[in-house]
Amino acid sequence: MKIMRMNFGSMVLPLATLFCLAFVSCGRTSSEKEDVVECADTVSVASSMGFSADSLDVTEGKVKNGQFFSTLLGSLGMSAKDAYDLTLACDSVFDVRTLRVGQQYRAYSKDGKLQYLVYERDRASNIVFSCLPPYDAWVYEKPVTIEKKYADVTIENSLWADMLEAGVSPLLIVSLSDIYAWTIDFFALQKGDRFRVLYEQKVCDGEVIAVDTVRYAVFGHYGEDFPMVMYDQKDGGNIWWNEKGESMRKAFLKAPLNYTRVSSGFSYARRHPVTRRVQPHTGVDYAAPKGTPVMTIGDGVVTSVKYEGAGGNTVRIRHNSVYSTAYLHLSKYAKGLKAGQRVRQGEVIGYVGSTGRSTGPHLDFRVWKNGTPINPLKMESPPAEPIKEESRPAFEDAHRRYKAQIDTIQARTVVAELFELL
Numbered sequence: 001m002k003i004m005r006m007n008f009g010s011m012v013l014p015l016a017t018l019f020c021l022a023f024v025s026c027g028r029t030s031s032e033k034e035d036v037v038e039c040a041d042t043v044s045v046a047s048s049m050g051f052s053a054d055s056l057d058v059t060e061g062k063v064k065n066g067q068f069f070s071t072l073l074g075s076l077g078m079s080a081k082d083a084y085d086l087t088l089a090c091d092s093v094f095d096v097r098t099l100r101v102g103q104q105y106r107a108y109s110k111d112g113k114l115q116y117l118v119y120e121r122d123r124a125s126n127i128v129f130s131c132l133p134p135y136d137a138w139v140y141e142k143p144v145t146i147e148k149k150y151a152d153v154t155i156e157n158s159l160w161a162d163m164l165e166a167g168v169s170p171l172l173i174v175s176l177s178d179i180y181a182w183t184i185d186f187f188a189l190q191k192g193d194r195f196r197v198l199y200e201q202k203v204c205d206g207e208v209i210a211v212d213t214v215r216y217a218v219f220g221h222y223g224e225d226f227p228m229v230m231y232d233q234k235d236g237g238n239i240w241w242n243e244k245g246e247s248m249r250k251a252f253l254k255a256p257l258n259y260t261r262v263s264s265g266f267s268y269a270r271r272h273p274v275t276r277r278v279q280p281h282t283g284v285d286y287a288a289p290k291g292t293p294v295m296t297i298g299d300g301v302v303t304s305v306k307y308e309g310a311g312g313n314t315v316r317i318r319h320n321s322v323y324s325t326a327y328l329h330l331s332k333y334a335k336g337l338k339a340g341q342r343v344r345q346g347e348v349i350g351y352v353g354s355t356g357r358s359t360g361p362h363l364d365f366r367v368w369k370n371g372t373p374i375n376p377l378k379m380e381s382p383p384a385e386p387i388k389e390e391s392r393p394a395f396e397d398a399h400r401r402y403k404a405q406i407d408t409i410q411a412r413t414v415v416a417e418l419f420e421l422l
Contacts, residue, residue, distance in 0.1 A: 046108065049128050049140040051116050056108040063103050069096035076107045076114045078131060086129060090137030094119075094127045123209045124202075145203045150409055155193040159186065169201060171211040179214060179228055179240050182250035182381060184221075194220040196406055214240075216402030229402060231395045233388060245387035245395055251319070252381045253297040253345060256327065256365055257352065259286035262377070282373035283328070283366035290361040292352040294327050295345075302341045302349070305333055311364065312356025315349050328364035329355050 046053030063072060073083040087096055099119075108116040117129040124144055130136040151168045153159075163173055176195065177186050200213040219226040227243045240248040262284060300319035308314040313330040315337065331353025343349060354361045367376045387395050 046116070046118075049118065049126065050138060051108075051128065051130070053108050053116075056110050056115055059107045059109070061105060061107075063099055063101050063105065065101050067099075067101070069099050072099070072105070073114070073117070073131075076117065077109065077112055078114050082131075085133075086131060086135045086137075089135035090127075090129060093137040093139065094121075094129075123207060124204045142204050144209070147201050147203055149197075149199055149201055150406075151195065151197045151199070152410075153195050155189055155191055159189055159195075169208040169211055171201070171208060172197065172199060172214075175199070175211050175214050176217065179217070179248055180219060180226075181253055182248060183226055183242075183254075184219060185254045190221065192222075194218075196220075196410075198402055198405060216399075216406065218406065227399075227403070229395065229399045231387070231391070231398050233391045235388075238384065241387055241395065243399060245392060247384040247386065249384050250381040251298050251384065252323075252379070253295065255286065256297050256325075257286060257288055257292055257294045257363055259288040259292070259363070262286060283326075283364050284376045286363045286365060288352045288361065288363060290331055290351075290353055292361075292363075293348045294330065294350045294352060294363055296327075296343045296347055296349050297325060298323070298345045300325075300343060302337060302339055302343060305337055305339055308356070310357035312358060313350070313353065314356075317343065317349070322370055324368045326366040328366070329353055329358045329362060331355065331361075 046056075059076070067075075069087060070080070070083045073086065074080065078086070090096075104120045106118040107114060108118075114131045117131055118140075119127045119129070121127050121139075124142050126140045126142070128138050128140050151163070151166060151172065153162050153166045153168065155162055159173060160170065164170065176197070180186070196218045197214060198216040199211055200215070201208050202210040202212070213230070214228070215230050217228045219228075228248055229241050229243065230239055231241060232239045238247045238249050242248060294315075296317055298319045300317040302315065303318050303324070304314065304316040306314065308328070311326075311328040313328075313333065315327045315330065315333060316324065317326075318324045327350055329352075330350035333350045334348050337343075337349055352361050352363050365376055367374050367379055369379075
């Protein structure tokens, strides 16, 4: 497998090391409960968060199962009244009901009395509580670095395994699967398929916390390339296009769920696994664990939510005057789902089950075109609205620039490989 990782902003290999202020522990002794931290860095880290930790004792831990904000404060030495007063003082900054099990915290105390509590809200921000009157709380946003990256990955085993081997963040896979959801079946990738991607990732504390900007990508499949260009028309709509300016977002998703395999295909002469009789199966069965979320493949109106005998719990959706879909054998429906409700593409409408006439957990997915059942795996989906004509010149310029960057990187790599062979 050929793997390349470069900084496409400066075209320098290897990438320059980028640093951000780390909120880390060091020199600590571990226990099953909290860890006492003895680290000079805690003083400077606390200073950056808006308070002085000089001469304070530092304890770190994680929110336990069944622990509330008040009981957490109590375990750190605050009285019930003081904990209540702090809760009232910080309600505009932090909703104590959002305290999450497993999230890390640091407690700063002096002579056994809690002075400050730092709760890690997410990987990029902390909530800092001043635990002495007058009580206060504020948000500390950690420094985040944006890195420009290039990845070139050829599939040898699986997209996930090959990207990890390439040192690419799994978050890029999530972004690519979202962008290409209407073009590529990510469960049917072949050996030799190739992704080349220009993207940006956000790094905090040395960890990639987001890959939310894919500038340009080319997916190669059996000798055919499928480019993607990011261009924002500033209209609140689509930002991902193919090289022709057609939206990468099409009318329907390729599949309504994350599945393990297609257990039964579209057929007019299938022997039913339960009745053993030959009868039509005008849908596709996707094997998946019970409880796997099932999504509507497109915008539409729910026409039916009910138990349908052999089909079990079933949801039916009318997408437009031409297409309609059905989702059978569900274990349960999405909360509040009812007939007449409008749903959006990708919205969860139920969960995989084995209700009705079924031998195991799976989704029986069916599509009708003008009232006639069609094979979902062979359904062609028309593109959404193309790019606006007034935006086309700027879009084509962006496409040329991104393509030139990838071509330049590729050419330099080929030259480098030739020199290695000499």
